[in-house]
Amino acid sequence: MNALKDTIWWHLYPLGFLGAAPIAGQQQDAPRRPLSTLEPWLDYAAELGCTGIALGPIFASETHGYDTVDHFRIDPRLGDDEDFDLLAAAAKKRGLRLLLDGVFNHVGRGFEPFERAVREGPDSEAAGWFHLRWKRGADAPPRAGVFEGHDALVTLNHHEPAVADYVERVMNHWLARGAAGWRLDAAYAVPPSFWKQVLPRVRARFPDAYFVGEVIHGDYVRMVADSTLDSLTQYELWKAIWSALNDQNFFELSAALERHEGFLQHMTPMTFLGNHDVTRIASQLQDERCLPHALAVLMTVGGSPSIYAGDEQAFRGVKEHRAGGDDAVRPEFPPSPSGLAPYGQSMHALHQELISLRRQRPWLCDGRTEVLSLTNTALVYRTSARADPRQSIDVALNIGAKRLKLPHASFELLAGGLHNARNIVPHHGWAIGHIGQ
Structure with missing residues (x-):
């Protein structure tokens, strides 16, 4: 099991x-704020209690970063190699691991091998990198396979050995410069056999490297087994948390926790309440009083929690x-x-409290949860x-209009609140602690 599984990420x-x-072309001058200017925020993340920084895409791209054109070059809008090295050194100084976002399912149309394939034709070496359909007897450019209908995102041919060699080189390059691992964007769209081919080769040089795949749905356990990924994104639990709180249906969350327990027997998923692709949890929840409940779940069940910056x-x-x-x-x-x-200070303080509670119990990263x-x-x-099993914590969540009387003698409180007696949770309240017998 990878040593980075107990990391708490600030994403x-x-x-x-x-x-x-x-x-990219709109920014002609030097970057207004390069990567190196993130240093004050590293202190913030460390003081929050996080032990890793998960960066979104930082490599040269055309627009949003997921249309990469050069995986070996920092996006000029974010600076250059020196800015990355300064950031990596600053993170290491603070004991923060650095996770990079690798977009290896697709590339932007300005990716040099793609431009070369179009220019040199179907018999070129570069043409084998992509899924291209050529028109007979015409000078028109080929039709390229694209990612989920996005014409700007050209999919790579993952059965081409040169593509595997390229991805291996990219991963090794940035791991050597200070990265601790990779989030693999759209990992679900890549044949698991590709990851199974590439990742062991990278681990041969960097045995502690960590690989988490973006997987939204499907057979999580099989995906990890077939690909050799260390982890994947736990979208099932994310959805169940906010949906159960909105619908006042804890049966949905209970079912998701049961499935989550099954996943934990095979891996430590990356858990989260928000990321760069989804509505923020504070907007997703219909009742803001449920925000602490959501965070309590994230911090008290197995997984590698990721906090999306601003949540x-x-x-x-x-x-x-x-x-x-x-x-x-x-x-x-x-x-x-x-x-x-100043409006977010109370939520910030709660994050600090519950992250601290979790870090004092490192076994929580693969803990077993039972309802x-x-x-x-x-x-x-x-x-x-x-x-x-003697090491444990108990969590009580109440989103009803009435107080919740626990069927136990007492509740030794660690976080949250109880009403007068030590075993009554207030309406719309929550408590973390130890149930007495």
Whole structure:
């Protein structure tokens, strides 16, 4: 099992965070805020309690970073190699692991091998890198296979050995420069056999490297087994948390926790309440009083938790399915944390408290969760160490209009709140601790 599984990630989308121009060509001068200017935010992440920084795409691209044109070059809107090296050194100094976002399913049309394939024709070496359909007897460019209907995102041919060699070189290059691992974008769209071919070759040089795949749905366990990924994104749990809270249906969350327990027997998934692709949790929840409940679940069940930058301040933002529809969830941040508005202080403090609680119990990363009692509006569960069930914590969630009386003698409180007696959870309240017998 990879040593980075117990990392608590602070995830940010650099192009938005640093206010880069939305289109690469629009920024003619030096970057307004290069990667190296993130250093004040590294202190912020460390003080929050996080132990890793998960960066969105930072390599040369045409627009949003997921249309990469050169994986060996830092996007000029974010600086250059020196800026990356300064950031990597600053993260290492603070004990923060650095996770990079690798887009290896597709590339932008400005990717040099693609331009070469179009220029040199179907018999060229570069043509084998892509899924191209050529028109007979015409000088028209070929039709390229693209990712999920996005014409700007040309899919790579993962059965081409040169593509595997290229991805291996890219991964090794940045691991050698200080990265600890890779988030593999759209990993679900890549044949698992490709990862199974490439990742062991990278691990031969960097045995501690960590690989987490973006997988939205499907057979999680089989995907990990067939690909040799260390982890994947736990979208099932993400959906169940906010959906159960909105619908007052803890049966949905209970079922998701049961499935999550099955996943944990094979891997440690990356868990989250938000990321750069989804509506922020503070906007997703219909009742803001449920924000602490959502965070309590994230921090008390197995997984490698990821906090999307701004969620710890209760930022709002709705994802829309249109051009520019990600902008609201990928905003620019101030140059330093001192520029944050004060409105999110209570949520920030709660994140610090629950992250601290989790870090004091490292066994939680692969802890076993069992439901103790369940109704539509009340859920009590226990997470215990897989190797020693005597190490455990109990979580009581109440989203009903009435108080929840726990069927136990007492509750030793670690976080949250109880009403007078030590075994009554207030309406719309929550508590983390130890149930007494």
